[in-house]
Amino acid sequence: MKARVHVMLKNGVLDPQGEAVHHALDAMGFEGVNGVRQGKVIELDLADGTTEADVNAMCEKLLANTVIESYTVELY
Amino acid sequence: MKARVHVMLKNGVLDPQGEAVHHALDAMGFEGVNGVRQGKVIELDLADGTTEADVNAMCEKLLANTVIESYTVELY
Numbered sequence: 001m002k003a004r005v006h007v008m009l010k011n012g013v014l015d016p017q018g019e020a021v022h023h024a025l026d027a028m029g030f031e032g033v034n035g036v037r038q039g040k041v042i043e044l045d046l047a048d049g050t051t052e053a054d055v056n057a058m059c060e061k062l063l064a065n066t067v068i069e070s071y072t073v074e075l076y
Numbered sequence: 077m078k079a080r081v082h083v084m085l086k087n088g089v090l091d092p093q094g095e096a097v098h099h100a101l102d103a104m105g106f107e108g109v110n111g112v113r114q115g116k117v118i119e120l121d122l123a124d125g126t127t128e129a130d131v132n133a134m135c136e137k138l139l140a141n142t143v144i145e146s147y148t149v150e151l152y
Contacts, residue, residue, distance in 0.1 A: 006117055021118065021139070030134055032123030041082055041117040042097065047108030058106055063097070 001046045003055045004074045007064045008039035039069075077122045079131045080150045083140045084115035115145075 009015050015037050022036040042063055044055065055073045064071040085091050091113050098112040118139055131149045140147040
């Protein structure tokens with residue numbers, strides 16, 4: 001069983017990494033890019049029986065800084 | 077129109093960030109975690125008419141280091 005966790009900066013929080021990528025794409029001649037946000041993706045290989053609640057607890061306690069970041073959990 | 081790009085280290089490439097997260101989860105008492113891989117997710121806000129081929133070109137030239145990283149593009 002696997003889980004994929006996306007951790008993104010919340011809207012309104014400045015994202016310097018995303019801004020840097022945006023500027024670089026502009027400088028390289030890529031047109032039509034209106035905005036870029038960069039975040040983390042964490043793929044967890046889990047023992048069977050691990051629940052989504054367990055993964056949410058991992059996010060709250062370690063994987064995301066919930067003051068400035070939001071996360072989504074996807075089991076597959 | 078938006079695109080989400082996942083950039084992950086290829087299998088076989090050592091992932092120290094993922095290892096650090098794995099050890100931290102173990103130390104915090106989370107059981108049943110067999111493996112952790114950490115990557116990047118880049119959300120692009122694109123002008124209408126941008127094609128998947130354009131996004132693939134951005135990945136090849138800037139967003140991913142294709143020697144050690146693989147990427148997937150998802151338009152939505």
